[in-house]
Amino acid sequence: MSKITGMEPVQEIPPKVLLMYDAVQQLIGEGCSVSQIRVSSITERAGIGKGTAYEYFDSKEEILAGAFIYYVRSMAEEMNMQLRPLGSLREQINFIFDDLDRESRKKYCFVHFVHEVTDNSQFSRMVKERLQENSQTRNFAEFLFGDIIRQGIERGDIDSDIPMDYLIYTVFCKVLTYMMCICTEECFDTDVPALRGLIIEGILRDMKTKI
């Protein structure tokens, strides 16, 4: 049987695979680095047999790739669903930040996903290629934020003269900045709410400023 890649339509993903994806997210959220994730910890969390993992995937690496790809896809979809109804870019960014505040698992998964696609490992390349092959978007930042930026342009919140790539990377970068603040706040006792305000103002300014 052909194996799972992570690009399957959501409704076609077998339930046990969804349980595995969720287990990976839990483990990442709890601070396991990718190398510390064991196949057995995934299957135990998922409540399935170890052998079952290999019914759906060829290797541990494939499991992780599938889980990561599924994570970005569902994050992108979720954002589009929840953000579209909101009336302004400011509200949308606030919603994203609230979401990250609420669910630390999401935060760590996002950070990990960024790690996976920015190092130059074999695994990284594989995940990026697979994501690209099967979607219309050119990069994963566009995958995540392309829609709300296009909306913002239509709405007039965003200056249409600014190159799309810059807009996307700017939003991506500011979101990442906020995430770094909240990821390291216990260590570096940062005044997170203050920075949050500044970050949001920064985004809005960048989106409106002609170059």
Added chain:
Amino acid sequence: MSKITGMEPVQEIPPKVLLMYDAVQQLIGEGCSVSQIRVSSITERAGIGKGTAYEYFDSKEEILAGAFIYYVRSMAEEMNMQLRPLGSLREQINFIFDDLDRESRKKYCFVHFVHEVTDNSQFSRMVKERLQENSQTRNFAEFLFGDIIRQGIERGDIDSDIPMDYLIYTVFCKVLTYMMCICTEECFDTDVPALRGLIIEGILRDMKTKI
């Protein structure tokens, strides 16, 4: 004997330990993920015996922690040495970006370092705490960019009303964004030079804009 922590004064670091640090940087630069780095590959690169690694460090994790900490320390020192003489923040940022363009090893090491300090793993916490304990700076972003920002404020390039944390995180994340662009350009055919210009303008604007 007490072991190496990565915080030793540079002149007190044994030559074999420096060889090991360099080996780690080489491996990261070549696309090894941290989990793929073996103690044996480090010692082979360093041209020393495997047992020797354990004369200086208690475990593989300590080796990596030492190498990472040394990397940030020497990057910070190097930046301060080379950037101080430059006359403006713009020139300083350009110098940093040129440096990253030139040496892909630095780029990947930096990205990896960021990974290590933004996930919530045991290892990450240990590295962050050790860096904090032994330096006057509050977080690693300040460790890297604190000096040039303070210089910019003195010089008048940067608005002194903006909170220090915001300035630091902004520079840090813009630099990170640029690195992500160049790390993923083979995959996502991004127009890197164009983005570079926009990112630099963005930094300068963020540094000058009263909130």
Added chain:
Amino acid sequence: MSKITGMEPVQEIPPKVLLMYDAVQQLIGEGCSVSQIRVSSITERAGIGKGTAYEYFDSKEEILAGAFIYYVRSMAEEMNMQLRPLGSLREQINFIFDDLDRESRKKYCFVHFVHEVTDNSQFSRMVKERLQENSQTRNFAEFLFGDIIRQGIERGDIDSDIPMDYLIYTVFCKVLTYMMCICTEECFDTDVPALRGLIIEGILRDMKTKI
């Protein structure tokens, strides 16, 4: 339900079991060593479900035992059918050798069968005992070659003073010699046709020579 042993009368063997026996022969003929044969590869070849195998057999070992036993039984029967009409021992041996030349699958199956009954493993013992229990012959060499030797004695081709065991082992050994030649000819570029002639002359001489 009582399971298949390999000793069933041919017409009582269920069709799916025959498909499995054939699959085993195919796999052996293709160079799979017994340890490399998987239950799943047998059932896939046979075009049946994996679970079905366990309707007929208790274990993988039983499947292989059944297949081996069936193989020798049908080989013996086939030889007797085809060899009896031939007029001389020489013609009969030539027929056997032609047959082995034609079908490499037979050759490898025969070699494998010999392996199975000459090592001193548990499996080997089981196969030998089962074959003995259910046939009148005293050993598998007699099982295969007993009939043509008895024919040869009646016909006068073979000296009746020579002990039966010796006659049987001699034929067996010479057939095995020929098989070793053709099994290793690619490796050792042997002049097979020349050796074939010598081997046949050797058999005929051994069968006629008083001791």
Added chain:
Amino acid sequence: MSKITGMEPVQEIPPKVLLMYDAVQQLIGEGCSVSQIRVSSITERAGIGKGTAYEYFDSKEEILAGAFIYYVRSMAEEMNMQLRPLGSLREQINFIFDDLDRESRKKYCFVHFVHEVTDNSQFSRMVKERLQENSQTRNFAEFLFGDIIRQGIERGDIDSDIPMDYLIYTVFCKVLTYMMCICTEECFDTDVPALRGLIIEGILRDMKTKI
């Protein structure tokens, strides 16, 4: 470090590797089929750690290949050492048969070795090629019996007009036949001593008979 192949000069074989070779021979002699031999059972017998096996060999298959090759090499060497002083081919064959009678381990190892080189598996091919590459002999039968046959020709025991290949295969297969008799005697109550006599006479006759 480059790994062990089984073709190393005897004095260069590390002691732990010799212990492993011996363990393999013990296990085979006790009736383990090759597939039943575990790396852990080899290392336990050898009294070494499991990891140590992989210091010397790349895989379990390599361990077995090395052990088999070493077995044939030392068998050949031993035979040449012990058989050369004997005055006639008859005495030499008798010596071989006595040896096999005495040490059942040798018998089973020999039979197993023959299995390994007569099936058409990947492993078989590898062992044969390796043996051929590194020795002057053309095939493994010559490897074992070439010397005593050449001696016999010089001495006049063997007719020099008979093709070498035939002589070699004949001796080889008669020896194999004897081994099969003694390997299966518990099962098939054969009169082994009687057969032994006949087999030896058969060999001598085959060696002297012009074609």
Added chain:
DNA sequence: GATGAATGAGGGTTCATTCAT
């Protein structure tokens, strides 16, 4: 009777760590 998804015991292999030299 037939199936194949699910299982988990068990094996091969890796690699951080030790320790005798």
Added chain:
DNA sequence: AATGAATGAACCCTCATTCAT
């Protein structure tokens, strides 16, 4: 101090077997 052969715990993966459908 330096070494690297030896180790064995731990992990990935396979595959014979089961059982609900």
